[in-house]
Amino acid sequence: MTDYNNAPELKASVLGKTTEYASQYDATLLHPIARKLNRDQISVNEKKLPFFGEDTWTGYELSWLNSKGKPQVAVATFTFPCQSSHIIESKSFKLYLNSFNQTRFDSQQTVQQHLSEDLSAASQCQVIVKLYGPDEFNCIPFTALPGTCIDDLDVDVDTYSPSKGMLRTESDECVNETLYSHLLKSNCLITSQPDWASIVISYEGKKVCRESLLKYLISFRDHNEFHEQCVERIFCDIKRDLNPSKLEVYARYTRRGGLDINPFRSTEQDTTSINIRINRQ
Numbered sequence: 001m002t003d004y005n006n007a008p009e010l011k012a013s014v015l016g017k018t019t020e021y022a023s024q025y026d027a028t029l030l031h032p033i034a035r036k037l038n039r040d041q042i043s044v045n046e047k048k049l050p051f052f053g054e055d056t057w058t059g060y061e062l063s064w065l066n067s068k069g070k071p072q073v074a075v076a077t078f079t080f081p082c083q084s085s086h087i088i089e090s091k092s093f094k095l096y097l098n099s100f101n102q103t104r105f106d107s108q109q110t111v112q113q114h115l116s117e118d119l120s121a122a123s124q125c126q127v128i129v130k131l132y133g134p135d136e137f138n139c140i141p142f143t144a145l146p147g148t149c150i151d152d153l154d155v156d157v158d159t160y161s162p163s164k165g166m167l168r169t170e171s172d173e174c175v176n177e178t179l180y181s182h183l184l185k186s187n188c189l190i191t192s193q194p195d196w197a198s199i200v201i202s203y204e205g206k207k208v209c210r211e212s213l214l215k216y217l218i219s220f221r222d223h224n225e226f227h228e229q230c231v232e233r234i235f236c237d238i239k240r241d242l243n244p245s246k247l248e249v250y251a252r253y254t255r256r257g258g259l260d261i262n263p264f265r266s267t268e269q270d271t272t273s274i275n276i277r278i279n280r281q
Contacts, residue, residue, distance in 0.1 A: 022099040027118040031092035038229040053265040061258030084125030147178025160222040167241040170209040178202040197253040205244030231263035
């Protein structure tokens with residue numbers, strides 16, 4: 001685990017600190033954090049990633065002023081490829097979005113352009129930004145998660161920190177299935193505030209022992225790591241211990257401060273996440 005005290009870019013972030021809201025648009029509020037800080041801990045080679053995917057953020061509290069000073073509102077999605085060298089620290093992202101509130105822009109397209117350019121520069125990769133009006137109800141479909149829920153399994157749990165050896169297969173039978181759980185909870189790496197999520201795991205390979213998978217997911221309950229890092233750890237642990245021929249891991253985190261983060265990792269290059277909303281979001 002990354003030592004917060006020995007990671008200058010984490011120590012310099014605004015998480016856990018009293019901050020003032022900017023009165024005007026300010027791109028310098030964005031605080032990037034290198035993905036490498038965590039990937040070194042799970043033996044992921046930055047130059048040869050073992051997965052493809054993206055992180056899709058949803059911004060529910062985006063507002064600005066038009067050229068006449070009239071407020072405008074929108075829902076935004078921000079898609080960061082997992083190949084980006086940096087993630088954006090979430091509190092800095094919120095402060096940045098709030099800096100739009102009292103700033104005049106001549107059009108929604110101008111706002112979208114600023115968002116795309118600023119976030120791409122901060123993450124050092126092309127970020128896709130889409131804005132939706134408040135009456136566009138189908139922009140992010142509200143639906144149940146795909147697959148079979150494993151939350152009703154009767155398991156004894158006494159481990160709340162993930163470790164090697166927790167995952168196991170049930171048999172040599174090869175299956176193609178999708179399982180999900182609403183019981184994933186981890187904590188912010190810096191503030192230790194709880195992060196709540198539902199997670200979908202699709203795989204092709206030897207049949208996983210569902211009880212071991214559920215206990216493994218619950219074990220993140222006292223684990224301190226950012227959303228994106230947790231999903232990559234889960235992906236890498238399943239790939240290492242169960243060796244599926246195909247694997248997808250997709251988490252839908254609940255929002256905080258008007259933002260939710262939804263990381264997706266896959267062994268397949270041509271697969272992308274489906275941006276949906278569940279009732280917890």
